Amino acid sequence: MARIYQVPSHTRLWLALAVLLCSLPQLVKGPPWQAGLLLLVILIRWLVEQQRMTLPGRMVRSLLLIGAVVLTFYSFGRLYGPEAGVALLVSLFALKYLEVVQQRDAYVVIVLGYFVCATALLFSQAPGMFLYVVLCMTVLTTCLVGINHSDTRASGLLHGRRALVITLQAIPLMVVLFLLVPRVAPLWNMQVGGDKARTGMSDSMSPGQISELSESAELAFRVDFQGDMPPRAQRYWRGLTLSHYDGRTWQQAVPQGQPESEYLYQRGSEKPDWYKRLEGRRSPDQQYYRYQVIAEPTQRRWLFSLDVPFPLYGDVSLAKDMRLVANQPVSERFAYRVDSVPAVSAAINLTSQERQLMLSLPEGAGRKARGLAHQWRLESDSASDIAQRALDYFRDQPFHYTLRPPRLTVDPVDDFLFRTRRGFCEHYASSFTFLMRAAGVPARVVVGYQGGERNELGSHLLVRQYDAHAWSEIWLGGHGWTRVDPTGAVAPDRIELGLREALENSEDGRDLLDDLGLRRFSDGGLFAKVSQLMDYVDFRWQTWVLGYDSAFQSEFLEDLLGAVSPVRIAIALIVAVTLLMGLYALFLLWHGGNERLTLMEREYWRLHQRASERGRPLEAGLTPMQLCQAISEQWPQAAIAADNWAKYYQKLHYDPVSLPNKQQKRHLRSLRNRLYKLLD
């Protein structure tokens, strides 16, 4: 009869833990029946362990298998694709675990486990998930160590420690492989989590929409500036320009008869005239900001940038209204690099169709407002004068800046301007633009974010949903499109300090801040610090690890190797791996290949060495008490301290009632330190 190689009992426990950990990410987000299946499998294994039942036979296992396949199909509608595939894999993994009898089966489960836990990275590449996968792999390695350990009574914790050491040793190798192995484009394009709903900008603006956004502290995007960062009051992150107004909602619009191909410039394609003019206006002595933006997924195409952006890197296009557009909907974190040059905006022209669009107003809305605008037009001699009057009007009349404005009734424009006079940025931007158009000045609404908060650790900028903002742009002949922010006239704090401070200073804002729980982000307390640190880690992870794509890699390899060729990469790989292995080998040789000394043993030899260095050389064969006597002979003043040490040591080391605990070891060390001071 063939001998059955049993899995040692402590390793069975580790194996159960490994199966649970590896499946957990899938169980959390997958259909509930999967968690039920795994619980059932673990329950059965536990009952078998307790010898209350035998392992289920082929019939039951086959039924479970068919059930799992059917349920997977029922839940996902198919058996392939990332979600369904991983779900099926995890079910099969659990079922394979159910039939582990011999070591051979355990090996299959463990190897499968390495694969299963790595699939979690398909769905999330956050640093936390990476650490979690490393943890799973360590537990799996512990199982391997346990199975291969000859002493079946050895402690399972010891195996865990060994596995941890193995994992840590693998990390430098992992870094080398990460840096050097060429990135291969995926063979198939996986759209994972494609329909995730997130908060964020929408492509229109109606009263109440942006104030809703400002209740969320979710991250919108992060910016890493190379060089200077513009001051807060200048940081207007333009996202969308809205030019069509129906009396309530502002929407994006393209002038009639203008083809989109002319309207969008994609890097590398033919340059439209307006882009050539923009480029022509650039000169090296102009101030510009160079920065990289890492946008959170929005499932939309629009991106955010300052002033006039010139795209440098990333799959993006520039639209004629000076905003960036992604060429694909942003379904995962997305990086792009741009130069923003404020000075060139005058280069953009305004066609007659565009002028017509930027002056259009809905029929019948805002009669009183139109009258006011008409009056201003008669009294002023320039467009900028009209804008100034409008801003003065907002400043002088009792307008209030609030996140919870009263509802507007039939005619929102008049109702706001002459009755409620309490509103959020969208109200001001909307009514200002309306007034400008009514006074004959081409104007549009811009939505985006304003400000952003600097992460002190990473010196990058964090823009959250509550930084969402809306403002206006008016056309001034000779200047081009010019930004005017009517909110600044009502609540200068919003622009100078940010939303939270603006609310702090307003009457009803403070309570609101507490309601929304936003205050904790800025109070300088532990939460703020921790959230800054987490953000820093996440940001660096994003830029250095996830952002290390093939373009970045070839840039890095070029710096490292001079030129990138397969032979050079291969040589670099071989050299790096050999070097690392050599280092490990040296380390092993250095330690004589022996098992490491325990803390107690090191403790003794440290004292032995110190006494030998300071006094006469001592032989190796001294018991702790003899060592203490040798010390007392040479340093009579240390006799008592030495005796204390030796008595404590021999009790700890030779009385095998229990292993010395941490506290005892610490006490021993303090005794030795006291003794050290006397050996001079």
Added chain:
Amino acid sequence: MQALDKALAQVGRVVLGKEEQLKLALTCMLANGHLLIEDLPGMGKTTLAHALARVFKLEYRRVQFTSDMLPADILGVSVFDPNTQQFSLREGPVFTQLLLADEINRATPKTQGALLEAMEERQVTLDGVTRPLPQPFFVVATQNPVDQAGTFVLPESQLDRFLMRISLGYPAPEVELQLLAGGDLREQVRELQSVITSEGLIKLSRLVGKVRASHELLDYVQRLLDATRSDDRFVAGLSPRAGLGLLKAARAWALLSGRDYVLPEDVQAVWPSVAEHRLSARQGGSVAAITQSLLQSVPVIRR
């Protein structure tokens, strides 16, 4: 433990100034091992053995070994009883609790072998009948190291049967003075009080097995054994049986020192008397010196 101290004190009254050796002898008894005393005649070997027997209230016999002795002289012989028409065993001197085998190297190897076998097995087989020896059973054998004419030197394999070997040596001058001033030693031995019964001794030797030895200590013992094997000044290293004996003796020594766990000091204390007689040096070396030097060179704590 107090009883043991008292026992030591009692024996010390007749064997003067030899505390170390007495403690070793007692250790040997506690460890349930046989003792070999190597000394010149008249150094108090017999007195020691006799005193030990008195103190532990052991049945005591003494056999002077000679070259014409036969195994039957020690083990006993089957005699035909004409009354019962059957053979009956006449037990030899080995059927006792403490046997003093004086000058064991004078007997022929055959006779020596018979005794040593009885020592190891703690039973005697005569005419196909196996009889157990009394409990406890100790042999204290003596050997004269100088007078080698007409002797059969015990080979190392046989010496291995003795757990320990000690030698008493000449007494210190002031002790000798005291000895000379004292009365008849034989009288004094007879006056010794028994402190522990033989049952008590058995109980104590069971306690020896309960003395704890940590993994670190076992490691030290193993390293000592290993050192004798890798040291080329020795003909051969110590056997695993010697190692077990060393540990047992160290346990007994720890018990005698009033501790319930073994220290490396205990191992070092019994080391020469356990190791020396089992080892032989290559030409020109002194076993005692080399064995002692190992204590200095073998690290007590793993390094």
